[in-house]
Amino acid sequence: MTRTVLITGAAGGIGAATARRMAASGWSVALLDLDDRVDEVAAEIKSAGGRALAFVGDVTSENDWNDALEQVHVGLGPVDALVSNALATDRVALHEMTLASWQRQLDVNLTGTFLGVRACLADLRRDRRGSIVLVSSVHANFGLPAVPAYAATKAGLTGLTRQLATEYGGEVRVNCLLPGPVLTAQWDGISDADRAASAAQTATGRLGQPDEVAAPIEFLLGDQASFITGTTLVVDGGWSITKNSA
Helix, strand or coil, X not given: CCCEEEEECCCCXXXXXXXXXXXXXXXXXXXXXXXXXXXXXXXXXHHCXXXXXXXXXXXXXXXXXXXXXXXXXXXXXXXXXXXXXXXXXXXXXXXXXXXXXXXXXXXXXXXXXXXXXXXXXXXXXXXXXXXEXXXXXXXXXXXXCCCHHHHHHHHHHHHHHHHHHHHCCCCEEEEEEEECCECCHHHCCCCHHHHHHHHHCCCCCCCECHHHXXXXXXXXXXXXXXXXXXXEEEECCCHHHCCCCC
16 A cells, blocks of 8 residues: 655755655655645656645645644555655854844744644554654754754754654654755755865865755665664765864
């Protein structure tokens, strides 16, 4: 029986790569994003023989979640797995950040995850095989300039992971992924020199690709990870273990 995964932030980057990988492995895929390019990702999956439904919606809207779940149930069946990957970030120091910017990042990154888990939870608990992956960031563990709200929300996701894994232990596995410098739209506008400098800060000497994050997400969602829950997995090419010193 085909299982269904719902992925947010699926119009590009890690979300789209995860959708393609899960579909190629035989999963039905529901894709949710505010960006209407999510339709193109779904069309690509279907043209390759996969099953996919796309929804243009806002993860901060309860109504959009309800509408998406209703359509998923009709088109694909109940949700077996959830990947919460949608994000918002503004690069600005805290003393220059507006309350609206701070709140928007909390709403998308943290409250959007809460709403998604709550919306899908009945499906995920129904056969005691449900699985959730929350996509956080190495920013959860390391201080970097000009991302105070983003870092706070990504750290919040690691705590939420442990709480959910405890709360729903025998029914739903919940794990958290912490990507490092991975080439997504977040790197648009970053100069080649700055990209090279960031790559040099990793043990592997390069930036990652979205599919290199999608692969461990697929593992955590699947039955091979059946005894793994409440963990945080860093996928950063060794960025977080490498420091330079004279």
